[in-house]
Amino acid sequence: MLVKKKAGCLLAGMMLFPMISYASEPVEPIKPVTNVNLDEVELGKKLYFDPRLSKSGFISCNSCHNLSMGGTDNLKTSIGHNWQQGPINSPTVLNSSLNLAQFWDGRAADLKEQAGGPIANPKEMAFTHMLAVDVLKSIPEYASEFKRVFGSDQIDIDNVTQAIAEFEKTLVTPNSRFDQWLLGDQQAITSYEHEGYQIFKTSGCVACHNGEALGGNSFQKMGLVQPYKTSNSAEGLAGVTGKDADRFKFKVPTLRNVELTYPYFHDGEAETLQEAVDLMAKLQLGRTFSTDENAKVVAFLRTLTGDQPSFVLPQLPPSTSKTPRPEPFDN
Amino acid sequence: MLVKKKAGCLLAGMMLFPMISYASEPVEPIKPVTNVNLDEVELGKKLYFDPRLSKSGFISCNSCHNLSMGGTDNLKTSIGHNWQQGPINSPTVLNSSLNLAQFWDGRAADLKEQAGGPIANPKEMAFTHMLAVDVLKSIPEYASEFKRVFGSDQIDIDNVTQAIAEFEKTLVTPNSRFDQWLLGDQQAITSYEHEGYQIFKTSGCVACHNGEALGGNSFQKMGLVQPYKTSNSAEGLAGVTGKDADRFKFKVPTLRNVELTYPYFHDGEAETLQEAVDLMAKLQLGRTFSTDENAKVVAFLRTLTGDQPSFVLPQLPPSTSKTPRPEPFDN
Numbered sequence: 086m087l088v089k090k091k092a093g094c095l096l097a098g099m100m101l102f103p104m105i106s107y108a109s110e111p112v113e114p115i116k117p118v119t120n121v122n123l124d125e126v127e128l129g130k131k132l133y134f135d136p137r138l139s140k141s142g143f144i145s146c147n148s149c150h151n152l153s154m155g156g157t158d159n160l161k162t163s164i165g166h167n168w169q170q171g172p173i174n175s176p177t178v179l180n181s182s183l184n185l186a187q188f189w190d191g192r193a194a195d196l197k198e199q200a201g202g203p204i205a206n207p208k209e210m211a212f213t214h215m216l217a218v219d220v221l222k223s224i225p226e227y228a229s230e231f232k233r234v235f236g237s238d239q240i241d242i243d244n245v246t247q248a249i250a251e252f253e254k255t256l257v258t259p260n261s262r263f264d265q266w267l268l269g270d271q272q273a274i275t276s277y278e279h280e281g282y283q284i285f286k287t288s289g290c291v292a293c294h295n296g297e298a299l300g301g302n303s304f305q306k307m308g309l310v311q312p313y314k315t316s317n318s319a320e321g322l323a324g325v326t327g328k329d330a331d332r333f334k335f336k337v338p339t340l341r342n343v344e345l346t347y348p349y350f351h352d353g354e355a356e357t358l359q360e361a362v363d364l365m366a367k368l369q370l371g372r373t374f375s376t377d378e379n380a381k382v383v384a385f386l387r388t389l390t391g392d393q394p395s396f397v398l399p400q401l402p403p404s405t406s407k408t409p410r411p412e413p414f415d416n
Numbered sequence: 417m418l419v420k421k422k423a424g425c426l427l428a429g430m431m432l433f434p435m436i437s438y439a440s441e442p443v444e445p446i447k448p449v450t451n452v453n454l455d456e457v458e459l460g461k462k463l464y465f466d467p468r469l470s471k472s473g474f475i476s477c478n479s480c481h482n483l484s485m486g487g488t489d490n491l492k493t494s495i496g497h498n499w500q501q502g503p504i505n506s507p508t509v510l511n512s513s514l515n516l517a518q519f520w521d522g523r524a525a526d527l528k529e530q531a532g533g534p535i536a537n538p539k540e541m542a543f544t545h546m547l548a549v550d551v552l553k554s555i556p557e558y559a560s561e562f563k564r565v566f567g568s569d570q571i572d573i574d575n576v577t578q579a580i581a582e583f584e585k586t587l588v589t590p591n592s593r594f595d596q597w598l599l600g601d602q603q604a605i606t607s608y609e610h611e612g613y614q615i616f617k618t619s620g621c622v623a624c625h626n627g628e629a630l631g632g633n634s635f636q637k638m639g640l641v642q643p644y645k646t647s648n649s650a651e652g653l654a655g656v657t658g659k660d661a662d663r664f665k666f667k668v669p670t671l672r673n674v675e676l677t678y679p680y681f682h683d684g685e686a687e688t689l690q691e692a693v694d695l696m697a698k699l700q701l702g703r704t705f706s707t708d709e710n711a712k713v714v715a716f717l718r719t720l721t722g723d724q725p726s727f728v729l730p731q732l733p734p735s736t737s738k739t740p741r742p743e744p745f746d747n
Contacts, residue, residue: 153732168499357737406688
């Protein structure tokens with residue numbers, strides 16, 4: 086069992102090896118969050134946990150991007166309003182601020198645009214932006230907090246999604262053992278895990294899974310060398326660009342905290358890391374990892390779990406007699 | 417706006433007026449929790465938030481007893497597995513350790529017995545105790561935590577519900593403004609709120625809503641003076657005792673944090689406190705409150721909101737390749 090170095094030692098390490106140990110690596114350490122509006126973050130945290138942004142009053146952002154479970158629901162595809170089966174695996178919200186775009190097909194430019202999607206999606210939260218805003222307006226504590234945060238009596242979906250996105254920016258996970266290694270702590274990962282990293286680099290995984298998030302920064306075809314067989318009907322980027330060449334191109338998912346974000350792929354069909362690594366090697370790289378290689382890569386991937394978001398469960402202000410009531414059932 | 421006294425002042429107040437100010441009152445202050453097993457509490461907190469105790473992997477204790485929302489789901493009746501409509505309003509988990517029994521009909525003797533109910537209820541979490549235990553056994557971090565907490569390699573539903581119940585014992589809400597008043601702080605409630613308390617006492621509400629939790633300590637017939645009209649088919653205590661005299665007898669709900677625990681009654685039909693107070697006066701006391709009386713009683717009830725549970729959102733240990741996977745959909 087490796088013991089994490091204390092922050093003081095880490096800082097000392099950083100000063101001794103400034104940008105040396107990882108300057109030549111294709112992966113960069115996650116940077117702790119800075120430069121967020123803390124008032125927006127606190128408001129956004131409440132909204133993230135508030136199921137009153139859904140028609141049923143039962144589904145919140147945290148239902149499918151559960152911050153107790155790596156920012157996912159750990160289901161193949163999600164459960165939406167009226168127990169509808171979602172079309173695609175819910176990607177993790179952790180480190181999602183590092184993505185070049187949001188959703189598997191990149192149809193939202195940023196976190197703010199993304200946040201509005203599920204609220205109004207009839208298969209997810211099944212509400213409308215106007216009704217969600219009406220709920221918030223009817224709750225005096227929200228009204229006063231919006232006013233304090235945004236300096237206006239107006240509450241609109243723009244402010245709502247701005248606050249949620251600002252909270253989501255704080256959901257980065259620095260300080261993984263691998264990042265400690267990148268920052269110069271040679272003992273932070275084992276030689277076995279290091280061998281896994283070498284295989285990860287030399288076999289080509291790193292071609293797509295690179296940068297701060299080990300992914301999230303490009304779209305790639307699922308099934309590059311061998312076609313991927315799936316019953317999932319998602320077509321990926323082509324649905325956004327209309328280009329046939331973009332069929333089955335999906336945003337490369339981050340590998341940060343990947344041991345927590347199972348099951349894998351846009352269809353959630355790979356249940357374990359072992360299975361996901363095996364299939365990725367075949368489909369994308371045209372190679373077959375030996376059992377030993379696979380195990381080493383998986384061991385490396387498990388070093389990518391960083392500090393999970395840590396905050397006090399938010400308390401939500403109560404509805405009033407003016408608050409539109411949730412409608413969970415059609416009867 | 418009233419400012420809460422600091423703990424130091426409160427303690428001083430308690431010493432100056434030991435048991436004097438509320439000795440003659442039918443309501444007692446909520447006592448802060450003591451005498452819990454903190455290791456069990458920490459384990460139970462994880463289990464409380466873990467949706468893997470449900471068949472779908474989507475529903476946890478916190479889904480219907482949401483600790484961001486007064487320990488309830490704020491729905492008339494809850495949403496269960498496959499979006500089934502629950503038969504009855506989910507009572508708050510806050511201060512539930514003070515109840516003489518659990519569930520509206522008292523069919524569980526205590527919190528531990530209660531905790532096993534929803535897990536195996538096909539309309540709620542739709543799992544079995546054996547499958548839930550299998551899930552936990554397959555997760556090494558849980559296995560080692562159970563061993564550390566209970567000193568045995570065995571994980572069983574007895575330990576699971578013991579830990580959940582121990583966590584729930586911590587969910588008391590001391591320090592409401594009304595309790596500050598009971599403890600001698602004359603300024604903690606307004607004279608208007610105090611008038612509401614007097615009406616509450618003199619009109620007979622306090623006959624059932626008394627003690628530390630203002631309820632939870634007896635079963636009473638819903639519709640004592642006037643019959644209650646509802647389409648809800650729950651029969652209350654009679655379902656437990658088999659006695660016809662117990663039909664429509666329900667456990668008197670606590671009024672602690674009642675401004676957060678809407679909607680009201682076992683069928684959730686009263687949306688607002690105003691409506692609930694009006695109907696209770698008519699049905700149980702045979703009287704009609706004036707608008708002024710109603711408003712004062714409601715103002716008093718709003719002084720019963722105590723300190724909400726405050727803790728860091730727990731992180732759940734990840735499943736492994738051996739963990740049985742959730743089955744949210746039948747296909």
